Amino acid sequence: MSREHVFNFSAGPSVLPESVLRQAQKDLMDYQGCGMSVMEMSHRSKAFQEIFDAAKAKFKKAMKVPDTHEVLFLQGGGTLQFAMVPMNLIEGGTADYAVTGNFSGKAAKEAKKYGTVHLAADTTPTGHDRIPTQAELQLSQDAKYFYYCSNNTIYGTEWQYVPETAAPLVCDMSSDILTRPVDVSRYGLIFAGAQKNMAPAGLTVVVIDKSLAGRELPITPEIMSYQTMIDKDSMLNTPPCWCIYMLSLVLDWLESQGGVAGMEQLKRARAQKLYDYLDESDLFIARALPGSRSDMNVTFRTPSEALDAEFVKGAAERGLLNVKGHRISGGMRASLYNAMPMEGVDALLSYMKDFEVKHHV
Ligand SMILES: *Cc1c(COP(=O)(O)O)cnc(C)c1O
Numbered sequence: 333m334s335r336e337h338v339f340n341f342s343a344g345p346s347v348l349p350e351s352v353l354r355q356a357q358k359d360l361m362d363y364q365g366c367g368m369s370v371m372e373m374s375h376r377s378k379a380f381q382e383i384f385d386a387a388k389a390k391f392k393k394a395m396k397v398p399d400t401h402e403v404l405f406l407q408g409g410g411t412l413q414f415a416m417v418p419m420n421l422i423e424g425g426t427a428d429y430a431v432t433g434n435f436s437g438k439a440a441k442e443a444k445k446y447g448t449v450h451l452a453a454d455t456t457p458t459g460h461d462r463i464p465t466q467a468e469l470q471l472s473q474d475a476k477y478f479y480y481c482s483n484n485t486i487y488g489t490e491w492q493y494v495p496e497t498a499a500p501l502v503c504d505m506s507s508d509i510l511t512r513p514v515d516v517s518r519y520g521l522i523f524a525g526a527q528k529n530m531a532p533a534g535l536t537v538v539v540i541d542k543s544l545a546g547r548e549l550p551i552t553p554e555i556m557s558y559q560t561m562i563d564k565d566s567m568l569n570t571p572p573c574w575c576i577y578m579l580s581l582v583l584d585w586l587e588s589q590g591g592v593a594g595m596e597q598l599k600r601a602r603a604q605k606l607y608d609y610l611d612e613s614d615l616f617i618a619r620a621l622p623g624s625r626s627d628m629n630v631t632f633r634t635p636s637e638a639l640d641a642e643f644v645k646g647a648a649e650r651g652l653l654n655v656k657g658h659r660i661s662g663g664m665r666a667s668l669y670n671a672m673p674m675e676g677v678d679a680l681l682s683y684m685k686d687f688e689v690k691h692h693v
Pocket of ligand 1: 336344409410411433435465481483504505506
């Protein structure tokens with residue numbers, strides 16, 4: 333099956349804009365007359381430093397990052413941040429965690445090694461089908477930070493508001509970064525693995541309020557200290573050079589599409605089409621509750637696992653790839669990141685309608 337006959341709904345690593353891949357292909361053997369690819373050049377070279385600085389500047393511009401905050405290009409995925417956040421910010425005290433899905437649950441579990449975790453909310457009992465309201469959040473008095481995950485990639489829920497807390501906000505935006513405007517000044521720290529919406533796997537972007545850095549526990553490895561990485565401009569050691577270059581290309585593409593404001597309009601429109609149909613369908617059932625639904629990962633199922641499997645198989649035959657849900661939530665999941673065109677949603681919708689006609693009893 334060739335690329336032009338496929339829509340890739342993978343939850344991550346996921347689809348990248350075609351123009352970005354073409355530019356990378358063009359630059360692959362010889363980056364701008366350097367006689368080598370970006371993968372082969374020293375990270376201390378002038379050519380790479382320019383790529384690095386440009387990527388950072390473009391990211392800051394796209395997210396409107398204020399001067400109070402620093403942008404770091406790290407490795408270790410979102411998962412390393414589950415440990416880095418408490419090691420650097422908890423100071424042996426208490427942190428509030430809102431557990432609304434798999435990844436925030438993992439983050440809370442990791443944080444317990446370094447301090448006291450207070451569950452400000454936990455939607456485990458209802459299968460993470462919704463996001464708690466502000467009134468439901470149980471905030472502790474002396475929290476060092478409040479941690480949440482803005483989009484739950486597996487369960488398909490997304491925070492529709494920014495929590496109001498006295499403690500600094502720490503947010504895992506791995507699966508919805510660059511999809512809407514964010515007031516960065518309201519956050520102590522934002523992190524996101526690149527492979528959902530920004531670049532290939534291997535890069536993690538961190539945006540940190542510089543006044544929060546420098547409080548790491550003495551056991552913190554040097555490479556896991558935000559202060560060190562700020563001081564070294566993310567180059568304590570070799571950064572993920574290729575991924576940073578790819579991020580730079582993606583940010584050019586993003587700007588040509590109207591930036592994060594343009595992405596926000598598109599994301600709403602894409603997801604709304606699917607939810608409208610799911611709500612009127614007699615066969616398909618949306619997983620997440622209205623008011624909490626994710627624009628990025630639309631999760632749904634049929635009444636039977638056998639039918640789910642048939643749906644996924646038939647989808648793949650039509651070039652609608654990777655619509656199988658995560659193993660822990662089951663059912664189906666359509667991931668609609670920035671590079672997913674509306675045509676992909678239309679093709680999926682048309683298949684769902686055919687499937688319902690065929691299977692409705
Ligand atoms: C994918 C994902 C992670 C884990 O990212 P890794 O890069 O695999 O460590 C963490 N949080 C969210 C919200 C994710 O979607």
